Amino acid sequence: MELPENITSHKELNREIQDIADDMWARIFALSLGVPCPNERAKALFINFVIKNYKKDTPDQSNDDYVYGLLPEFINYLVDRG
Numbered sequence: 001m002e003l004p005e006n007i008t009s010h011k012e013l014n015r016e017i018q019d020i021a022d023d024m025w026a027r028i029f030a031l032s033l034g035v036p037c038p039n040e041r042a043k044a045l046f047i048n049f050v051i052k053n054y055k056k057d058t059p060d061q062s063n064d065d066y067v068y069g070l071l072p073e074f075i076n077y078l079v080d081r082g
Helices: 010-033 040-056 063-069 071-081
Strands: none
Touching: 010 040, 010 063, 040 071, 063 071
8 A cells, every 4th residue: 555645654644544533433423413422442443444444445535534434334344243
């Protein structure tokens, strides 16, 4: 995977994606849905899911839109995990 111009290492990329996913987690539930956020374990799973998907398929859209759009896929992932 090629790193974005403003990112110098994979560790820095992971941190950047983690920060975006963490922020989006709160915005999805608190601001968009107006409900409390799920527990920390669910958030950690979401962040890991976002990082893996981002690296697999670097988005063409803004990072916020990309992460927001992953929520339905994440829910399906959780259901499929059993």
